[in-house]
Amino acid sequence: MSEMRHMDAGEARALDAKDSKEVFGETMARLADAYPLLSVVVSDYGRRLSLDDLKVRHPDAFVQCGIAEQNQIEVAAALANEGGPVFAVSYAPFITARVLDQIRVNLGMMESPVILVGLGAGYAVGELGASHMGLEDIADMRAIPNLTVVSPRDNAELTLALEELAAHPRPAYVRITTGTFLEPTDAGVDFRIGTGTLLAGPEDAEVVLIATGSLCAAAADAQETLATQGISCALAELATIKPLDTAFLDQFLGAHLWVSIEEHTRIGGFGSALAEYLAPLAKRPPLVPVAAPDTYLEADTQAHLRKRAGLTSEAIAETVLQRLGK
Known part of the structure; x- marks a missing residue:
């Protein structure tokens, strides 16, 4: 359709x-x-x-x-x-x-x-x-x-x-999440509901950042940071959370690490959807969620709340480095 x-x-x-x-x-x-x-x-x-x-x-x-x-x-x-x-x-x-x-x-x-x-x-x-x-x-x-x-x-x-x-x-x-948006490429924007997009990096990357919503911009900065440090890293976007584009995700199953990135509680959201997809598979990469904590933070600006919740490009890159022991 x-x-x-x-x-x-x-x-x-x-x-x-x-x-x-x-x-x-x-x-x-x-x-x-x-x-x-x-x-x-x-x-x-x-x-x-x-x-x-x-x-x-x-x-x-x-x-x-x-x-x-x-x-x-x-x-x-x-x-x-x-x-x-x-x-x-x-x-x-x-x-x-x-x-x-x-x-x-x-x-x-x-x-x-x-x-x-x-x-x-x-x-x-x-x-x-x-x-x-x-x-x-x-x-x-x-x-x-x-x-x-x-x-x-x-x-x-x-x-x-x-x-x-x-x-x-x-x-x-x-x-609709707002904030800083990822700069469109000169090729423009292609979009179809139910289809994932590889935004940066190789398909056979060791680390795959999988983001949704406007946090794709922060994830893109993190991907660049990690790549400059010699880490094979890709950035994938899933704008459709349900249904998941499992055929798109299948190409990354050989990675050493997946990182889900969302501006939503870590319980029941995008990362949980990816975990449900991975769970029945005999061979699967570990999944690390980057998401809002399981608590309600007091009122603040979006930028400050993202920083307090660990949803910045620096926090995303640090999460990967810690997981890789670097």
Whole structure:
């Protein structure tokens, strides 16, 4: 069902210079031109999503539910069942944990093709405190059958993912982490839901960093650091966490070490998905997780929270060096 989509480097860089909320709003307005039945269902938060163009050009596409996220999912499911792509968007912990039962029933059991969009995942809005930190959302959404889970590394991949899901609606969760984005190459960005990408290094590297979300940028810096120290190291990205691209992962099974990198609690998230893939295999590399600690940190900026959680390029490189005994 998924198709490879491409964005040239200039457009990708222009998008990455914008706020992700602005990119989401602009993309929704453009997609509504192509899909007359498209709806964006919000719970009060819509005022901050740059949806003015959508509301002017397609007023019926904007549905405001107020501060009632459970109702938001019910409304979104009803609209999705009538046809047309439906996007339900809010802060990551609100659009996942607060409405988990409604997602379980409507998207998991009934397979209503609602696309959930979680803004500010990880520590992106950490200044607002632990209540707004999206650190359990991957674990929550991975546990729901029939749900696709996507974690784009930047605004370019976000746009391509939204385009794909509008063209082929399905129960899905799109996780948006912000921060410093990985600079697009001159070749541009190729993206397909369900497909992994080798971003740097050789396929037969001894160490494979496997990252998701905007931490791909920090992982890329760590990969360069390790390579300059003579360590054979590759960087792989999995923007789709469920389903995993196991055929892509198979090529790295000969490595001496895997390192999973995510802005999410180390329990139940991306690293856990990789561990579940590796567990039944007779021969497998050891897996070291780089993820948020199993605790709630007090309010702080994303940069400071990442540093305290060990989610910097320096911390990633040091983790590898310690594991290799160097």
